[in-house]
Amino acid sequence: SQELEQSPQSLIVQEGKNLTINCTSSKTLYGLYWYKQKYGEGLIFLMMLQKGGEEKSHEKITAKLDEKKQQSSLHITASQPSHAGIYLCGADDTGNQFYFGTGTSLTVIP
Amino acid sequence: KAGVTQTPRYLIKTRGQQVTLSCSPISGHRSVSWYQQTPGQGLQFLFEYFSETQRNKGNFPGRFSGRQFSNSRSEMNVSTLELGDSALYLCASSPNLQGDNEQFFGPGTRLTVL
Secondary structure (H helix, E strand, O other): OOEEEEEEEEEEOOOOOEEEEEEEEOOOOOEEEEEEOOOOEEEEEEEEEEOOOOEEEEOEEEEEOOOOOOEEEEEEOOOOOHHOOEEEEEEEEEOOOOOEEEOOEEEEEO | OOOOOOOEEEEEEEEOOEEEEEEEOOOOOOEEEEEEEEEEOOEEEEEEEEOOOOEEEEEOOOEEEEOOOOOOOEEEEEEEHHHHEEEEEEEEOOOOOOOOOOEEEEEOOEEOOO
């Protein structure tokens, strides 16, 4: 089965700082999704990456999938309190079962 | 378009009881997936239904079951509840099979087993 390891587990940053969250897979990724979750609520889709080397941006969030397609990073520029939450990467393995990463909890201090 | 809705939002049950959770997907979406989220295990896949058929199943005991109706609404049932079943249960819908598209998540049902 596929395993997705995220680092760091938690992150506390000052507002305005940049940060990066990593997601490493035990297998080749054929589709990598990033979601954000507010504590105790549902998940909000951020981005999907499918091709090695692909990079997507939305507002101040940029996600990349490395060439070998086993790692993805999520970068937030000039963080704001609204960015706080749990970030989860997710992927579908060849068995068509969807796996989520271990999650990264982000706190942004005003 | 209305989002994914889940009912009830909160539920308290005792050990040994059974529970049924409901999920209404976004109109036109044919796939509904269920997930269990706990602090210890994180977010884990339970099963996926597509066109009223269970397509995939995660590593959960047979006490966890589900079904999907012709209008794509789905229910999840847990029988003989255990304390460890306390969790946030999330459902997600997508136009086609999960993995082909992004999934849209509902707000979740918080189940507490006493």
